[in-house]
Amino acid sequence: MDRAAVAFANPDDVVVVLHSYRHRLGYAPSSPPYDQIEKQLAAQPAIKVPAVTLDGLADGNFPATDGSPSARHFSEPRVHHQVPNAGHNLPQEEPSAFASAVLELAHLRSPSGGM
Numbered sequence: 720m721d722r723a724a725v726a727f728a729n730p731d732d733v734v735v736v737l738h739s740y741r742h743r744l745g746y747a748p749s750s751p752p753y754d755q756i757e758k759q760l761a762a763q764p765a766i767k768v769p770a771v772t773l774d775g776l777a778d779g780n781f782p783a784t785d786g787s788p789s790a791r792h793f794s795e796p797r798v799h800h801q802v803p804n805a806g807h808n809l810p811q812e813e814p815s816a817f818a819s820a821v822l823e824l825a826h827l828r829s830p831s832g833g834m
Contacts, residue, residue: 723811740780765794769827771820772797775805775812796827 726732741747749757770793774783786799800820805813 723808763792766792767794769795769824770797771824771827772799773805773809773816773820774799774801775807775809776801776803777812778806781807798823798827 729735738747742749772786772789774781774786776783783801784799785801786797790797790799800816802809802813802816805816810817
């Protein structure tokens with residue numbers, strides 16, 4: 720967390736963070752060099768690999784779900800977990816839970832034989 724805290728000392732941090740959230744929620748434009756990839760991502764193509772998804776139960780920005788709102792985006796096996804004591808920066812806030820998810824992913828198998 721100390722390494723991440725250094726980023727907050729940047730005088731542009733508030734402006735950058737606010738723009739990031741506004742953009743993510745559709746209230747601010749993207750940067751022109753990224754317009755094409757934005758269009759591709761807006762189509763929300765299916766995620767065609769096995770996945771483990773996580774929601775932090777202490778996320779004050781985005782409430783944790785049971786995974787069903789995003790389930791339609793995954794076409795391969797997927798497992799979803801809610802993680803206590805974590806917000807939306809799970810790798811730093813609960814590294815053990817994040818590492819466990821990575822190991823769990825290694826055991827998921829695609830019906831098509833991948834992974």
